[in-house]
Structures are given as C-alpha cells and as structure tokens.
Amino acid sequence: QVQLVESxxxxxxxxxxxxxxxxxxxxxxxxxAMGWFRQALGKERVFVAVISGSGGSTKYAxxxxxxxxxxxxxxxxxxxxxxxxxKAEDTAVYYCxxxxxxxxxxxxxxxxxxxxxxxxxxxxx
Numbered sequence: 144q145v146q147l148v149e150s151x152x153x154x155x156x157x158x159x160x161x162x163x164x165x166x167x168x169x170x171x172x173x174x175x176a177m178g179w180f181r182q183a184l185g186k187e188r189v190f191v192a193v194i195s196g197s198g199g200s201t202k203y204a205x206x207x208x209x210x211x212x213x214x215x216x217x218x219x220x221x222x223x224x225x226x227x228x229x230k231a232e233d234t235a236v237y238y239c240x241x242x243x244x245x246x247x248x249x250x251x252x253x254x255x256x257x258x259x260x261x262x263x264x265x266x267x268x
Contacts, residue, residue: 145169145257147239152262155229159266163224165239165259172220173197176242178255179213179224181235181264188238188252192224196245204250207233231268236261 151163165177178193192203192213201213212225222239240255247254 145175145241147241147257147259149237149239149259149262152237152264154265154267157230157266157268159229160225160227161229161264162226163237163239163262163264165222165224167220167222167241172215173217174243174245175257176245176247176249177213177215177222178240178242178249179222180238180240180252180255181233182238182261183235190250190252191237193242193248193250194222195248200246200248202248202250226264229264229266231266234264234266236263 146168149165173196176195179191180188182188194201194213194215198215210228215222238261239259241257242255
C-alpha cells in the first residue's frame with residue numbers, strides 16, 4: 144500500500160507559475176513510477192506527465208510539453224510538477240498516481256494502482 148497526498152494547488156492568473164507536490168508514504172518510493180493526471184469539470188481524467196522510479200525517464204502530454212516539468216526526490220518520497228506559463232485550459236483537479244511497475248512510463252489511467260485525493264488548480268484569464 145502507498146498513500147499519496149497532493150498539495151500546492153490554488154488560484155492563479157494566466158501566465159503565472161505554480162508548483163504541485165505529492166508526498167508518498169507506505170512503501171519504497173523508488174519502486175513506483177509516478178504520474179500526474181488532471182480532470183477538468185465534466186471531463187475525463189487525462190494524462191499530464193510521468194517519471195520513472197529512477198527518475199531517468201519522463202513523458203509529457205503534448206498540451207503541457209515545454210511548460211510543465213515533473214521531478215522526484217526519492218530520498219524525500221516526493222514528486223513535483225512545476226507548471227509555468229499557465230493557461231485557462233490548465234484549470235482542473237490535479238492528481239498524482241503511483242504505478243508499481245517502476246520503469247513503465249505509462250500515459251494510461253489504468254496503469255496506476257494508487258491515487259491521491261487531488262488538488263484544485265484554477266487559472267483565470
């Protein structure tokens with residue numbers, strides 16, 4: 144089992160930056176690939192970014208590539224999502240998720256066994 148707790152969401156203006164963090168507990172953190180997903184109101188949950196357990200591999204959704212950066216600190220059991228140049232369309236609840244296949248950088252929701260409760264990000268235009 145692993146517990147995930149997101150933090151760092153809030154209300155910002157378009158063009159601003161925000162950093163999300165997800166703290167994990169319960170199992171060796173490096174044994175998980177960690178992903179960020181988001182879900183806008185009335186829409187399905189979609190992939191944002193993923194980082195492998197070692198941190199050596201990352202992937203991004205095309206919509207955030209060049210603006211968002213995922214990182215992890217295995218010593219602190221945390222994964223972060225630095226979001227720059229935010230747009231109104233980035234407004235969503237952001238979830239971190241853990242995949243027990245540590246080097247599998249999947250974009251698929253169902254690859255992830257554990258989920259946090261989510262944190263709201265609202266970008267005003």
